[in-house]
Amino acid sequence: MKTALIQxxxxxxxxxxxxxxxxxxxxxxxxxxxxxxxxxVTNCLSVSRSRQQEVLTLEQxxxxxxxxxxxxxxxxIWLSIGSLALKTDxxxxxxxxxxxxxxxxxxxxxxxxKIHMFDVDVSxxxxxxxxxxxxxxxxxxxxxxxxxxxxxxxCYDLRFAYLYRALAQAGAEVLLVPAxxxxxxxxxxWEPLLRARAIETGCYVLAAAxxxxxxxxxxxxxxxxxxxxxxxxxxxxxxLGTDPGIALVDIDRxxxxxxxxxxxxxxxxxPFKGP
Numbered sequence: 001m002k003t004a005l006i007q008x009x010x011x012x013x014x015x016x017x018x019x020x021x022x023x024x025x026x027x028x029x030x031x032x033x034x035x036x037x038x039x040x041v042t043n044c045l046s047v048s049r050s051r052q053q054e055v056l057t058l059e060q061x062x063x064x065x066x067x068x069x070x071x072x073x074x075x076x077i078w079l080s081i082g083s084l085a086l087k088t089d090x091x092x093x094x095x096x097x098x099x100x101x102x103x104x105x106x107x108x109x110x111x112x113x114k115i116h117m118f119d120v121d122v123s124x125x126x127x128x129x130x131x132x133x134x135x136x137x138x139x140x141x142x143x144x145x146x147x148x149x150x151x152x153x154x155c156y157d158l159r160f161a162y163l164y165r166a167l168a169q170a171g172a173e174v175l176l177v178p179a180x181x182x183x184x185x186x187x188x189x190w191e192p193l194l195r196a197r198a199i200e201t202g203c204y205v206l207a208a209a210x211x212x213x214x215x216x217x218x219x220x221x222x223x224x225x226x227x228x229x230x231x232x233x234x235x236x237x238x239x240l241g242t243d244p245g246i247a248l249v250d251i252d253r254x255x256x257x258x259x260x261x262x263x264x265x266x267x268x269x270x271p272f273k274g275p
Contacts, residue, residue, distance in 0.1 A: 007244050042064065098111065190228075
């Protein structure tokens with residue numbers, strides 16, 4: 001399956017972001033992609049809670065979700081919406097960071113809420129408290145396509161190997177890691193972690209990312225970019241730099257079987273005591 005990773009520089013205007021995303025999807029399809037993956041918070045990347053309250057919607061009202069479902073149907077493609085920032089009915093008013101897998105008829109066949117919240121102090125001047133604005137999910141998700149079984153995740157999940165092992169042992173052959181990675185942690189950890197998750201599971205790892213400087217009102221945020229596709233053997237198959245754009249890669253599920261036959265680690269779990 002010819003797959004396209006879409007790298008975006010989303011801002012805090014969902015309508016403008018949708019125009020850019022749509023154009024890149026059209027370009028990817030014109031180049032033969034039958035599966036397209038977008039990054040985390042495709043619809044709105046903002047550090048302003050008030051701006052999010054102003055422009056975000058509930059899932060059923062979200063124009064980006066409706067528009068991208070329509071595009072999947074009109075092009076007849078599989079589409080991973082890396083994630084959308086969405087309002088919820090939670091009493092505390094927190095949002096959901098929700099990923100969607102859309103089939104060629106425009107139907108939602110997989111829906112996943114990011115489990116692990118990015119609550120970190122990257123440096124003296126850069127800290128994040130994702131859980132203050134977003135509520136975590138509590139369920140791992142796989143979805144079946146006609147070319148592979150897909151395991152869903154989002155960004156900070158990447159650091160929690162047990163999630164990916166569980167997805168692979170549930171049959172996942174392709175792991176999705178849409179992201180808006182910090183440049184500091186990205187430079188140090190992005191590629192090693194992506195390759196490790198592929199090697200540990202014998203899966204393809206597809207990581208579409210946000211990139212660059214995101215102007216969101218008075219404040220701004222930077223993300224790392226470098227969208228990547230990793231083979232089940234741990235090889236970097238394609239990588240984008242720091243500009244928005246498209247990277248194409250061919251996925252062959254036979255390579256998953258080949259890697260897992262060579263090293264059958266997924267079937268070698270053993271109980272142990274301690275520590």
